[in-house]
Amino acid sequence: MKHLLIFFHFYKTYIAWSFIITLLLGFVDSHYIPAVLTKLFLTVFAWYLTNETASKRKLTFYKNLGFSIQSLFISMFVLDSLLTVFILFLFKLL
Amino acid sequence: MILEVDNIELNFKNKRILSGIYLKAETGKVIAILGSNGCGKSSLLDIIFGNLKPKYKLIRIDNKPILKPLYKTGFIKYLPQYHFIPNGMVVKSAFNMFGVSWDEFASSFNAFKTYKSYSMGKLSGGERRVIETYLALKSKSLITILDEPFSHLAPIHIEAIKTLIEEEKRNKIVIVSDHMYQHIIDSADKIYLLKNATTKEIKNLKELESYRYLNENVLK
Numbered sequence: 001m002k003h004l005l006i007f008f009h010f011y012k013t014y015i016a017w018s019f020i021i022t023l024l025l026g027f028v029d030s031h032y033i034p035a036v037l038t039k040l041f042l043t044v045f046a047w048y049l050t051n052e053t054a055s056k057r058k059l060t061f062y063k064n065l066g067f068s069i070q071s072l073f074i075s076m077f078v079l080d081s082l083l084t085v086f087i088l089f090l091f092k093l094l
Numbered sequence: 095m096i097l098e099v100d101n102i103e104l105n106f107k108n109k110r111i112l113s114g115i116y117l118k119a120e121t122g123k124v125i126a127i128l129g130s131n132g133c134g135k136s137s138l139l140d141i142i143f144g145n146l147k148p149k150y151k152l153i154r155i156d157n158k159p160i161l162k163p164l165y166k167t168g169f170i171k172y173l174p175q176y177h178f179i180p181n182g183m184v185v186k187s188a189f190n191m192f193g194v195s196w197d198e199f200a201s202s203f204n205a206f207k208t209y210k211s212y213s214m215g216k217l218s219g220g221e222r223r224v225i226e227t228y229l230a231l232k233s234k235s236l237i238t239i240l241d242e243p244f245s246h247l248a249p250i251h252i253e254a255i256k257t258l259i260e261e262e263k264r265n266k267i268v269i270v271s272d273h274m275y276q277h278i279i280d281s282a283d284k285i286y287l288l289k290n291a292t293t294k295e296i297k298n299l300k301e302l303e304s305y306r307y308l309n310e311n312v313l314k
């Protein structure tokens with residue numbers, strides 16, 4: 001449970017941006033696979049940006065709790081992709 | 095437990111920062127790293143924790159080489175020089191995540207009692223430092239690294255942190271670095287001086303003067 005809370009705290013930083021992009025994908029009636037690939041690209045970009053800027057310091061908090069940074073970003077991609085597919089599915093129902 | 099840090103070489107572009115480092119730490123002892131500004135103390139601590147990848151390094155625990163970054167083992171805590179707990183995190187949540195009792199903290203640091211539901215970003219730099227140092231020291235770990243734990247702290251809090259270090263070292267290795275050398279000397283069981291990119295174990299405090307880390311006759 002604690003691990004889940006820590007992961008959600010990490011995901012919270014990116015969720016607003018991710019949601020905006022999902023809405024855009026919904027409005028342009030994107031298919032599922034291009035949408036997931038867009039999320040993959042954005043996750044890799046966020047990973048790169050975090051590693052190459054002062055944001056890297058923020059990761060020390062998660063490292064102190066024993067989390068590997070790779071696992072955080074991979075988990076974020078998986079959860080974010082599932083949410084994206086679900087939201088796109090709702091768009092297609094409307 | 096015995097931690098050995100050996101054969102570290104770190105270069106930034108063409109500048110050699112660390113070379114031929116050796117450091118040995120064991121449970122029950124406080125290891126201090128002293129050195130002038132820019133000598134590579136924080137880089138060394140970052141390397142031990144796993145935040146920074148040097149050209150070469152060899153970290154052994156009880157004679158067994160550890161190939162993955164130490165933070166991935168989950169038994170190390172690191173207080174860096176900067177604030178590492180996110181600004182938006184509520185103080186009580188930070189205690190929960192680190193598995194440390196808020197009530198115990200509040201009874202030791204009375205002035206902080208009202209901060210339970212504050213977010214970390216609302217606290218002053220010194221107050222954050224106290225909380226972060228406390229969490230790094232009190233949470234379950236076998237190794238704790240403290241980079242400048244006494245910076246920005248009021249004297250009363252410095253004494254409280256020194257007492258905490260003394261208590262916590264019974265069950266863990268504590269590695270500490272700070273420019274407030276008098277507090278470091280008080281707390282340390284073993285001192286290393288980082289000079290000319292390498293470590294020198296200090297057996298006699300007068301060596302700190304002969305290595306020109308301190309001015310002559312500063313130590314009485």
